[in-house]
Amino acid sequence: MIAIPFNRPHIAGNEFLYMAQAVESGHISGDGDFSRKCQDFLERRYGVPRVLLTASGPAALEMAALLCRVGAGDEIILPSFTFVSTANAFVLRGAKPVFVDIRPDTLNMNEAHVEAGIGPRTRVIVPVHYAGIGCEMDALEELAEGCGASIVEDAAQGIEARYRNRPLGTIGSLGALSFHETKNVSCGEGGALFINDGSLIERAEILREKGTNRSKFFRGEVDKYTWMDCGSSFLPSDLQAAFLLAQLERLESITERRRRIFDNYREALAPLEEAGFMKLPIRPGHCQGNHHMFYLLLETEVVRDGLLEFLKSRGILAVFHYLPLHLSPMGRAFGGREGQFPVTESVSSRLVRLPFYNDLSSSDQETVIRSVQAFFGR
Incomplete structure (x- = not known):
């Protein structure tokens, strides 16, 4: 019998109260008040131009792959020492993963090995910040700039961690966080996409809303919404966001x-x-x-x-x-x-x-x- 588990969900304070408020409001689907409060919190705390909550960390990575226009024949550089979701997000778009080894000290992607993996089809470099310790982002940014690749940070384990005083997830064009139950703050499942490149914000909103401009419609910017791009339903429910907000507050x-x-x-x-x-x-x-x-x-x-x-x-x-x-x-x-x-x-x-x-x-x-x-x- 296991008396001390590896992980146990945590109640920080107002989770049940906020979930009840979401139900009472009549809106428990995506992009309700609690979703917006979580996004505002993360934008203010980390100085991100736009944060979008997602249904999971992998969903944030899948959105990132779409935003980077990854397609068949493209190559993605990532560590072999990571969870399958890091690779899946890009393989689903037809890309080939190009694995590299890790450093023996931090267990992060070894930046000294990345250059050997760069080729004419390199589209994205995906550093994975293992255990909340930042990869050597200065070197990776230089390599990405040299080959014209984007950086998508897998910061699933990275909330509140920093590299040279820069919050993890805010350094590349895009950053993906996870709020899975094993993470420091959680809503069971859940994630967030940090959109650090402002030119990607409008398309990110469209992709997240099933490929429609529904977000613009709800802001009153268009009189109806329609299909604009390929996308999916990447939103978490507002019940998840209500639980998450209580954790973020603590x-x-x-x-x-x-x-x-x-x-x-x-x-x-x-x-x-x-x-x-x-x-x-x-x-x-x-x-x-x-x-x-x-x-x-x-x-x-x-x-x-x-x-x-x-x-x-x-x-x-x-x-x-x-x-x-x-x-x-x-x-x-x-x-x-x-x-x-x-x-x-x-x-x-x-x-x-x-x-x-x-x-x-x-x-x-x-x-x-x-x-x-x-x-x-x-």
């Missing part, structure tokens, strides 16, 4: 609580790192993290699997993370093979994520820590 206290959990893990497990049993997360000085997760990099896959089983036997659910996309059946269809990206393959087989959620109690965290120590005989 964003600072949530981030602080997660910082304490993160720091507790680091302080308690640092002696195991010093003894050579593991490596702990690395945050470069020019990156401000958001304490999204706490992971351990162990010496071997055998040790990793042993720790997972040991924790499970004590009622603690810890988990591994991404499997290399280039070694998946789809990845192999695009030319992936063993040994192609050694850091990705090694990290994927050795990484453990410890339980981490906003309501993780001090006593439960102490149980996790002591269990990890016990596994290593400490």
Whole structure:
């Protein structure tokens, strides 16, 4: 029986009140009052020209692919160490994923390997900010400018994190955030598209509203709306937005609580790192993290699997993370093979994520820590 889960949903304050207000208002479909309040909050906080809530993080990425006019034969550069949604958004448009390896320190896309993947069909570079630590965006921006590619940030794990004081998701032309239940703030599912290039705003609104100019109609800018472009229904319901707003209102206290959990893990497990049993997360000085997760990099896959089983036997659910996309059946269809990206393959087989959620109690965290120590005989 699992007594300490890997993740647990969190009630920050006014979630139920706001959801009831949405129902009482008579509008629970997309783009209601709560959707607008969430979008306004994110625009003001991060200085984004336009934010559009989406039904999920993947939906935001799919919108980004459409906005970048990705099509058959185009190539997209992304890390192999990421979730399938990063690749799917562009493969759905007919593009070919060009995978690159990750850095051994931050586990982010290795910017030194990107240039080798650039070709005449490169359309988009997609940095994935792993664990809320920013990729080396200065170098990636220079590479993108040199080849005429757009940057779409996969900032699914990036809310409140910064790279050289620039909020993640605001650096590329577009940024995709996730509000899945495992994220720092959540509405179960849900996401947001940060539109940093103002020239894309009007088309983004059209794509999100089934390819129609419905948003203009509701603002009174046209007397009827019609089909303008290819699109889909990317909107979340206003019930989701009501739940999300309550979480966003507590964003600072949530981030602080997660910082304490993160720091507790680091302080308690640092002696195991010093003894050579593991490596702990690395945050470069020019990156401000958001304490999204706490992971351990162990010496071997055998040790990793042993720790997972040991924790499970004590009622603690810890988990591994991404499997290399280039070694998946789809990845192999695009030319992936063993040994192609050694850091990705090694990290994927050795990484453990410890339980981490906003309501993780001090006593439960102490149980996790002591269990990890016990596994290593400490």
